[in-house]
Amino acid sequence: MEEYKNLLHSLSDDILTITINREKNLNALNVETLQEIKEVIQYVYDAPEIMGVIIIGAGEKSFVAGADISEFTGVNEVTGRKFSEDGQEVFQMIENCNKPVIAAVNGFALGGGCELAMACHMRVATENAKFGQPEVNLGIIPGYGGTQRLTQLVGKGRALELMLTADMISAQEAYRIGLVNHVVSDREELLAKSNEILSKIKAKAPLAVGMVIDCVNAVNNPEENGYQTEANSFSRCCGSDDFTEGTAAFLEKRQPIFKGE
Numbered sequence: 001m002e003e004y005k006n007l008l009h010s011l012s013d014d015i016l017t018i019t020i021n022r023e024k025n026l027n028a029l030n031v032e033t034l035q036e037i038k039e040v041i042q043y044v045y046d047a048p049e050i051m052g053v054i055i056i057g058a059g060e061k062s063f064v065a066g067a068d069i070s071e072f073t074g075v076n077e078v079t080g081r082k083f084s085e086d087g088q089e090v091f092q093m094i095e096n097c098n099k100p101v102i103a104a105v106n107g108f109a110l111g112g113g114c115e116l117a118m119a120c121h122m123r124v125a126t127e128n129a130k131f132g133q134p135e136v137n138l139g140i141i142p143g144y145g146g147t148q149r150l151t152q153l154v155g156k157g158r159a160l161e162l163m164l165t166a167d168m169i170s171a172q173e174a175y176r177i178g179l180v181n182h183v184v185s186d187r188e189e190l191l192a193k194s195n196e197i198l199s200k201i202k203a204k205a206p207l208a209v210g211m212v213i214d215c216v217n218a219v220n221n222p223e224e225n226g227y228q229t230e231a232n233s234f235s236r237c238c239g240s241d242d243f244t245e246g247t248a249a250f251l252e253k254r255q256p257i258f259k260g261e
């Protein structure tokens, strides 16, 4: 995989860790960084050596403190729409990725940072993490899917309160309302917990893993009948070698060896 200006990446035990590396700007997402995330995720889709992804921010203070506000100058209705649609496209690619993606939230996850975390399949946070959608302070609204995903994750009343007041909430509060899956003490624990989750998933049938993600995403797609998607996916699983292997391994009282086919 190529080197990037704003991202670091490392592959260990089939898990790709992507670090957003703009610590001086609290890892704010400029257009270039967003484009780089897009390229890496595109790569992940077809990379047999990668089974899962962790996204984390450089340093102790911030996951991502939002879109880069210095790039907002001169944005108008036309360029603003493009800004929103481009970001939505990248975050949808993350959400639709057939391999699990975990946001490891260390510090601020604000605006586009909170939206990035929500586009990931799961969120683990350190005690010092802070979540918020402060866009109304700037005269805008969340534009990278936040109005939709926050509502899906925490419900309408809580989502509206967060987006309308621009309040920041603690990791514990985010955990309480279902915005994060786990809260841990520090960065080391954060990576350990994220790796632990992905390691468990690594032992499962890859096709089935991708299809669970697909079916769960169907819940939020009004054009799709999720039950139909589930039946189609179940049927495809039943035609796979991994299904034969998984059931045979159970009956033979041994660990399955899945091939993802």
Ligand code: COA
Binding pocket: 024, 025, 026, 028, 065, 066, 067, 068, 069, 070, 108, 110, 111, 112, 134, 135, 138
């Ligand atoms: N875009 C661009 N730069 C940002 C940024 C953003 N979203 N968030 C922080 N930065 C920059 C600051 O401008 C500052 O740069 P400087 O050192 O060159 O002045 C640097 O990161 C450190 O931020 P600072 O504000 O000094 O840190 P703080 O600890 O006092 O406050 C925050 C931290 C996160 C509360 C504050 O930076 C903030 O409110 N950021 C904007 C959050 C936001 O509105 N995000 C949504 C955007 S749509």
